[in-house]
Amino acid sequence: xxxxxxxxxxxxxxxxxxxxxxxxxxxxxxxxxxxxxxxxxxxxxxxxxxxxxxxxxxxxxxxxxxxxxxxxxxxxxxxxxxxxxxxxxxxxxxxxxxxxxxxxxxxxxxxxxxxxxxxxxxxxxxxxxxxxxxxxxxxxxxxxxxxxxxxxxxxxxxxxxxxxxxxxxxxx
Amino acid sequence: xxxxxxxxxxxxxxxxxxxxxxxxxxxxxxxxxxxxxxxxxxxxxxxxxxxxxxxxxxxxxxxxxxxxxxxxxxxxxxxxxxxxxxxxxxxxxxxxxxxxxxxxxxxxxxxxxxxxxxxxxxxxxxxxxxxxxxxxxxxxxxxxxxxxxxxxxxxxxxxxxxxxxxxxxxxxxxxxxxxxxxxxxxxxxxxxxxxxxxxxxxxxxxxxxxxxxxxxxxxxxxxxxxxxxxxxxxxxxxxxxxxxxxxxxxxxxxxxxxxxxxxxxxxxxxxxxxxxxxxxxxxxxxxxxxxxxxxxxxxxxxxxxxxxxxxxxxxxxxxxxxxxxxxxxxxxxxxxxxxxxxxxxxxxxxxxxxxxxxxxxxxxxxxxxxxxxxxxxxxxxxxxxxxxxxxxxxxxxxxxxxxxxxxxxxxxxxxxxxxxxxxxxxxxxxxxxxxxxxxxxxxxxxxxxxxxxxxxxxxxxxxxxxxxxx
Numbered sequence: 001x002x003x004x005x006x007x008x009x010x011x012x013x014x015x016x017x018x019x020x021x022x023x024x025x026x027x028x029x030x031x032x033x034x035x036x037x038x039x040x041x042x043x044x045x046x047x048x049x050x051x052x053x054x055x056x057x058x059x060x061x062x063x064x065x066x067x068x069x070x071x072x073x074x075x076x077x078x079x080x081x082x083x084x085x086x087x088x089x090x091x092x093x094x095x096x097x098x099x100x101x102x103x104x105x106x107x108x109x110x111x112x113x114x115x116x117x118x119x120x121x122x123x124x125x126x127x128x129x130x131x132x133x134x135x136x137x138x139x140x141x142x143x144x145x146x147x148x149x150x151x152x153x154x155x156x157x158x159x160x161x162x163x164x165x166x167x168x169x170x171x172x
Numbered sequence: 173x174x175x176x177x178x179x180x181x182x183x184x185x186x187x188x189x190x191x192x193x194x195x196x197x198x199x200x201x202x203x204x205x206x207x208x209x210x211x212x213x214x215x216x217x218x219x220x221x222x223x224x225x226x227x228x229x230x231x232x233x234x235x236x237x238x239x240x241x242x243x244x245x246x247x248x249x250x251x252x253x254x255x256x257x258x259x260x261x262x263x264x265x266x267x268x269x270x271x272x273x274x275x276x277x278x279x280x281x282x283x284x285x286x287x288x289x290x291x292x293x294x295x296x297x298x299x300x301x302x303x304x305x306x307x308x309x310x311x312x313x314x315x316x317x318x319x320x321x322x323x324x325x326x327x328x329x330x331x332x333x334x335x336x337x338x339x340x341x342x343x344x345x346x347x348x349x350x351x352x353x354x355x356x357x358x359x360x361x362x363x364x365x366x367x368x369x370x371x372x373x374x375x376x377x378x379x380x381x382x383x384x385x386x387x388x389x390x391x392x393x394x395x396x397x398x399x400x401x402x403x404x405x406x407x408x409x410x411x412x413x414x415x416x417x418x419x420x421x422x423x424x425x426x427x428x429x430x431x432x433x434x435x436x437x438x439x440x441x442x443x444x445x446x447x448x449x450x451x452x453x454x455x456x457x458x459x460x461x462x463x464x465x466x467x468x469x470x471x472x473x474x475x476x477x478x479x480x481x482x483x484x485x486x487x488x489x490x491x492x493x494x495x496x497x498x499x500x501x502x503x504x505x506x507x508x509x510x511x512x513x514x515x516x517x518x519x520x521x522x523x524x525x526x527x528x529x530x531x532x533x534x535x536x537x538x539x540x541x542x543x544x545x546x547x548x549x550x551x552x553x554x555x556x557x558x559x560x561x562x563x564x565x566x567x568x569x570x571x572x573x574x575x576x577x578x579x580x581x582x583x584x585x586x587x588x589x590x591x592x593x594x595x596x597x598x599x600x601x602x603x604x605x606x607x608x609x610x611x612x613x614x615x616x617x618x619x620x621x622x623x624x625x626x627x628x629x630x631x632x633x634x635x636x637x638x639x640x641x642x
Contacts, residue, residue, distance in 0.1 A: 004531060004535065005535070020576065020577065021576050024576070042302075042336060043335060043336040043337050044336065044576070044579065044580040045341050045387055045389060045403075045576075045579045045580065046389060046575070046576040046579060046580065049576065049580050051580075051581065054577065054581075059531055059613075060531060063530050063531050063532065065531065065532065088532070092532050092535070095536075096535055096536070096539055097539075127337070128337065130303075131303060131306065131335050131337060132303075132306065132307070132310075141337070144339035145337060145339055147396075147397070147400070148396075
């Protein structure tokens with residue numbers, strides 16, 4: 001239950017998330033920063049992706065606890081979806097006693113203000129670090145996987161390393 | 173590493189699914205890998221974990237499955253090499269990577285623990301079988317690293333195929349995708365060994381229809397390295413029906429075998445049991461008689477020493493259950509009761525389907541059980557289909573998926589030209605669209621049969637008891 005609650009809270013905190021890719025990467029980064037978004041992620045062509053999260057978003061959309069709005073995308077024939085909390089989301093959280101502010105709210109807002117590409121870069125770097133990629137080889141590996149995001153590397157790697165260091169400190 | 177040498181005619185294994193699996197003399201490293209302690213350990217880890225408590229034939233190991241995945245991977249390679257011929261870029265690239273692909277296919281499961289998906293989930297984020305696999309491959313102290321290095325195969329590259337961060341997605345696709353050698357083998361093998369014949373599909377035709385196309389999410393611009401955009405596809409004219417059959421086979425195996433009510437009940441029981449053991453380990457309170465390698469796992473997770481990992485298998489885990497089943501019920505009530513129940517095939521929990529429950533009501537149910545003093549992880553457990561270790565069958569086509577979803581979740585159809593974009597199968601197949609719309613979540617709540625009276629009024633209030641216990 002906790003991860004579903006956190007997902008609903010995330011939508012309530014962010015109010016609006018532009019795009020499926022952005023939502024996927026946002027949750028991944030929060031998860032890797034140590035927050036309770038217990039969705040399993042694998043690495044795919046476009047970076048870390050969770051089928052569990054995808055299934056849960058679909059179910060919440062079906063029940064109108066999340067509103068999904070299709071719009072035009074910059075990406076060929078594909079659709080870009082916008083996500084907002086449904087009308088019943090806050091009431092449900094209240095009824096279950098989840099009224100208190102969440103520890104990750106400011107990080108979520110900060111991430112949501114970034115572009116989908118920035119989040120894809122941060123999320124990929126965190127995934128590589130978690131899978132044992134050394135600092136020395138990070139630029140090479142990132143360049144191989146995301147050549148079209150080369151311009152994002154410096155900022156994204158600083159952000160990712162800050163988050164992973166904070167996480168390690170928290171675990172120590 | 174000294175050992176068996178492959179003779180000129182190659183090494184051949186009999187196999188119930190493939191009939192014969194052949195290792196060519198040029199692939200001596202495959203036989204050497206097969207003979208490592210890391211790979212031989214897989215003989216003692218069953219592919220389907222507790223499914224044999226439901227389907228008594230399901231005793232096959234990850235060892236035989238891994239050999240089958242190797243065979244399908246080498247046959248996929250053969251198909252593509254034949255299709256594209258000697259002068260093609262695809263052939264040149266695949267020939268360069270053939271040994272990496274074969275090694276990754278063979279080794280892809282070596283990081284699985286006993287009763288893998290339960291023991292992994294019980295350990296929170298401290299264990300991940302893919303990370304463990306990569307670690308075993310790149311461990312310079314291990315036997316695998318030495319064999320790969322001697323064969324001039326980069327262990328790090330093999331690990332990248334397994335953790336899916338290899339820059340050439342086509343190579344990853346052969347081992348892990350919607351159309352991979354892993355799935356091709358497990359469906360046929362699990363079907364054969366359980367006796368559930370719905371898992372059968374036309375593997376020969378599927379292989380015959382494989383080709384290469386461009387990822388649907390890539391723009392195909394001139395500044396893009398074309399090799400990086402290649403994806404494993406099925407020839408649209410040849411492969412559509414075979415792909416539909418594969419997906420249907422998987423759909424039926426999910427419902428009949430992988431999500432079977434009784435099997436999942438034992439999985440919930442083991443998950444709860446392992447979570448209790450993990451909690452005791454963090455307080456250094458695991459019973460003293462617990463086998464050393466099991467203690468090592470719960471204490472160190474992915475950082476456990478290699479010598480311990482090589483003995484951490486179903487034999488040692490069942491050994492722990494035997495020890496725990498004899499504990500004093502006053503000190504370790506749940507550990508004792510659940511271990512004994514597992515060993516004697518007694519069900520602790522009663523299952524109720526909550527698939528039709530709205531998420532809001534599902535949250536209320538879980539909240540209500542906790543407020544009644546029933547502890548999640550001991551007195552009850554929610555079995556949510558989304559936790560399945562197998563890739564989702566339902567998600568591919570939903571609501572005109574975006575580029576990332578089609579690239580990640582769909583089987584791709586192509587015309588054989590690697591520069592032409594693959595198209596998601598659901599765009600071409602009414603059967604696939606129908607399957608995707610016929611979403612059948614299998615979600616159940618398992619409640620301790622001795623505590624049912626405490627939960628009954630809540631279940632009735634939420635309409636769960638109307639159909640009675642399953």
